[in-house]
Amino acid sequence: MISTLFYTTKQGIVNIFKNKWFSLASVATISACLFLFGVFYTIILNFQNIVKTAEEGVSITVFFDEGTTEERMAEIKELIAKRAEVRQIDFISADEAWESFKDEYLGEYQDGFTENPLADSANFEIYLNDVSMQGALVTYLESVPNIRQVNRSEVTANTLSGFNLLISYISAGIIVILLAVSVFLISNTVTIGISVRKEEIGIMKYIGATDFFVRAPFVIEGMIIGALGAAIPLTAIYILYAKVVEFLGERFSVLTGIMTFLPIEVVFENLLPISIGIGVGIGFFGSFTTVRRHLKV
Amino acid sequence: MALERRRKKQKQKAEDVVILDHVSKAYSTGAPALDNVSLRVKKGEFVFIVGDSGSGKSTLIKLLLKELNPTSGTIIVNGQDLGRLRRRKIPKFRRGLGIVFQDFRLLKDRNVYENVAFAQRVIQAPIRDMRKAVPAVLSLVGLAGKYKAKPRELSGGEQQRVALARALVNHPSLILADEPTGNLDPKNTKEIMKLLEDINDRGATIIMVTHNREVVNEMKKRVITMKKGVIVSDEKEGEYLDD
Known part of the structure; x- marks a missing residue:
């Protein structure tokens, strides 16, 4: 059994070199498809990250009725924090609000004030899990006693959540189309490669080879080709990604604040297993099913 | 009765x-x-x-x-x-069964030894048995000296003898x-x-x-x-x- 396993693996590797044009064509097809897939995946992931970062900056500000005690404010904070929409809630005291205002707007003229003009401006800054939930939360906040005013950024929230949804739909569409094209192209290439060796499969079957014995070298060959077809675009994307990020950073330095690119490690966390899975999987199933057609001798 | x-x-x-x-x-x-x-x-x-x-x-x-x-x-x-x-x-x-065809049906990319040994590999014969059986059957068909040759390097008669050796090797x-x-x-x-x-x-x-x-x-x-x-x-x- 071990010698059979060793033999079939060896045959699989030998076949790759023996049919080098077929192997090259297969690797190139898989590489091209997975490269496109990888590029789209990387762009989409970064887009989503940019949108998410922008979303995280969106906040709701809550002001209280005059004379609301600190105990009551703590109660309200606890109520709000329990809501599913809320990611983070920060308390800004009246003094902190005045300090921030002074620094931002008054500069050298701030010394003229002896009392805090924003004495009733203690507030909560609420950050959301998902901007699309803003409307529901605002309605709730407006119903809570002692809350005087709720400030929100409706336009930004709607635009961002809509944009994010659009990107998700487009990306899902592109990825599905790319995968379908990959499977079609690759199974076609594998079919042509195996049809050439139909005679060889027939001889093996006449001699009394089991389906496993006939199939194993082809499947191993398919899996190695698939793995190579995944490794090449992954390497290319790894190298190109750093260069593109560097280029965009230099060329569009104005946008540095808006465009925050993910580190390559984060992109590869999913891209690496998905690409290898698709490559090896297509190699496996492509050769497995194509050989099956020729096994009925 | x-x-x-x-x-x-x-x-x-x-x-x-x-x-x-x-x-x-x-x-x-x-x-x-x-x-x-x-x-x-x-x-x-x-x-x-x-x-x-x-x-x-x-x-x-x-x-x-x-x-x-x-x-x-x-x-x-x-x-x-x-x-x-x-x-x-x-x-x-x-x-x-031992099967012999008109068109020999040899594996073109493998040499004489490998073509005959293939029938032994199919039945998962131990390597040491294969090393005895294949040369023995090749000398029976008179091709012991050509075990390294590829089918295309052999005449029609020699190719058919390889096919015969392959058919015989598993007795x-x-x-x-x-x-x-x-x-x-x-x-x-x-x-x-x-x-x-x-x-x-x-x-x-x-x-x-x-x-x-x-x-x-x-x-x-x-x-x-x-x-x-x-x-x-x-x-x-x-x-x-x-x-």
Whole structure:
């Protein structure tokens, strides 16, 4: 059994070199498809990250009725924090609000004030899990006693959540189309490669080879080709990604604040297993099913 | 008396390597390829099957290999009822047969040794057994010195000897040869027939489909003549009949 396993693996590797044009064509097809897939995946992931970062900056500000005690404010904070929409809630005291205002707007003229003009401006800054939930939360906040005013950024929230949804739909569409094209192209290439060796499969079957014995070298060959077809675009994307990020950073330095690119490690966390899975999987199933057609001798 | 008769029948059955009982084979188009054929081949026999193209010879070989299933009737090969043989058991069944084709059917990219060893690999023979069996069978067919050659470097006769070595290496009890001399010149034909005769003398049963009149008439073996899917004659020391 071990010698059979060793033999079939060896045959699989030998076949790759023996049919080098077929192997090259297969690797190139898989590489091209997975490269496109990888590029789209990387762009989409970064887009989503940019949108998410922008979303995280969106906040709701809550002001209280005059004379609301600190105990009551703590109660309200606890109520709000329990809501599913809320990611983070920060308390800004009246003094902190005045300090921030002074620094931002008054500069050298701030010394003229002896009392805090924003004495009733203690507030909560609420950050959301998902901007699309803003409307529901605002309605709730407006119903809570002692809350005087709720400030929100409706336009930004709607635009961002809509944009994010659009990107998700487009990306899902592109990825599905790319995968379908990959499977079609690759199974076609594998079919042509195996049809050439139909005679060889027939001889093996006449001699009394089991389906496993006939199939194993082809499947191993398919899996190695698939793995190579995944490794090449992954390497290319790894190298190109750093260069593109560097280029965009230099060329569009104005946008540095808006465009925050993910580190390559984060992109590869999913891209690496998905690409290898698709490559090896297509190699496996492509050769497995194509050989099956020729096994009925 | 009845017991004795049953024993005799059982003994006879054990001696029969091939039994065809009222076998018919019809393809989806045209006339039947085999029409109600019955025959028995005993262990150690050398049988020629002759007939024109379309007489049903090749269909018969395909049925014996279980490449095809009969439309009706029973086929027993090496004690195995092929009608009851499951698909996954076919490889094991075929390992008990040695098969030789007109077009040799060698693996073109492998050398002589590997082509013969392939039949041993298929049955998962241990490597050390393979290292003994392959050279032994190659010297039997006179190709010990050419074990490294690729099929394209060999003559037709040599290629057929490799195919014969591959068919013999697992010591099959039955050899099915489909026009084994069809692509050979008279000299090589003679050599292959001599080899087949030697193998037969060692106890193997041989069923050979052929068109070659000289070979059949020279060998003085059993000859089954087929015409339009029917056996028209079955002679013990027969000759190639004219139409």
